[in-house]
Amino acid sequence: MAITAAMVKELREMTGAGMMDCKKALTETDGDMDKAVEFLREKGLAKAQKKANRIAAEGIVVDVVAEDGKSAVAVEVNSETDFVAKNEKFRNYVKTVADQALTTEAADIDAFLAEKWHLDESKTVAEELAAQIAVIGENLKIRRFQQVKEENGFVASYIHAGGKIGVLVDVVTDVVNDEVKEMAKNVAMQVAALKPLYTSRDEISADYIAHEKEILLAQIKNDPKESAKPEKVIEGMINGRVNKELKEICLLDQVYVKAEDGKQSVKAYVDSVAKAAGANITIKGFVRFETGEGLEKKNEDFAAEVAKQMNA
Template identity: 30%
Template sequence: MTLDISSTLVKELRQKTGAGMMNCKKALQETNGDFEGAVKTLRQKGLAAADKKVDRKTVEGVVNSYIHAGGKIGVLVEVNCETDFVARREEFQELVQNIAMQIAASPEVLYVNSEEIPEQVFLAEKAIEAEKDDLSNKPPEIKEKIILGRVEKTLKKLSLIDQAFIRDSNITIDELIKEKISLFGENIKVKRFTRYTLGNK
């Protein structure tokens, strides 16, 4: 017997995940009406579908601005997609605005992703960790693993897509973008951003 799912619950799930109505209904049926379980199912399916699109060219998109804290913080961000049709969609504009707000709220973030972080930053962080007293008595191979783990954690703080989304801490910006890739059927990439803080150069 197929579980009867209310249209209100389906609509709420669609608003939260951006997935299609039929996919939302199916996910709720598969999880016996468990809303959070359905969210997880849709995200897993969406991220898997999005992974197949990440190498496609993005030549359209928008540049957006966001001003925060009474004009003390400003952000310019460029987010690309594949077509002008998607770039003009309200959901895409909302995504770009959310990304701009995320940048404004994340003063440590300096790069779009960890691949952009220069090697000298990695080496400098590694040197700092290597000098910490709590590692002095560790065997070399254990010490190296601990150092690399700590450096990776530090560098993730500098990477935009690794941040927990300010409006839903259960997902990262990377997962948020992949959800929208699944929704639009197009690749989406944050190309670049600049944060301006009043009084800073």
């Protein structure tokens, strides 16, 4: 039977399921509307889609590192409440998502969701997500993942506050021992705590530096006292302020949080460990995921929400 747009629209209005899910349901049931509804319910899609407009800004970040340490992935999966984020069933599910993300060849979330679910290839990752939503009773979202691979060293992992922040650090090294691994974990903790934007100054474009200098120059011109200073002094002030900013946003330029003198940079710390180990070590990059970062969080009175549901 030919599936028309009108049929898909009708099923979507009846169930709240997605357009492609409705088309698939009608195709599988040869256009039988009642059976299509049952198909969506069995897959958990109808119930899941009704929750899709709820804000999922809690959740956890999970890191998975391959046994040889040469590859790793960070995955963020969101839930509506912190209560669910702490639930063992939810956490176990996120771990299975991360296990699949470690070896996926998907380039983005949409492609990942369309993959066959590695624990049951009769369904996709998206269908398994919908099933979990139906069981857990909250909107869930696989928000993002990022893989890191390093053949000439290893990938270090650090999870902060039970999954609120997840960090991966790409370490290039010709020596891997306990001291080097401890250094890598300390650097990962630095990333979690001080939230750098770049690994080193080499990653920052000349255009960015020029733009920052333009802003600083404008600020100086708007200050009568500073604008009256000689041009060379103003130039030195601008360069000094740019350098200060770079020391805050570049990992290797940051002051190492565990430095005994409060002055040692992360690069100096890494170099000291490399020297002691007789190794060549480079921090090549990092990934930092913070749960709910950039998402709008729902701020509702819990008692009022319960009362609203009871009176519905």
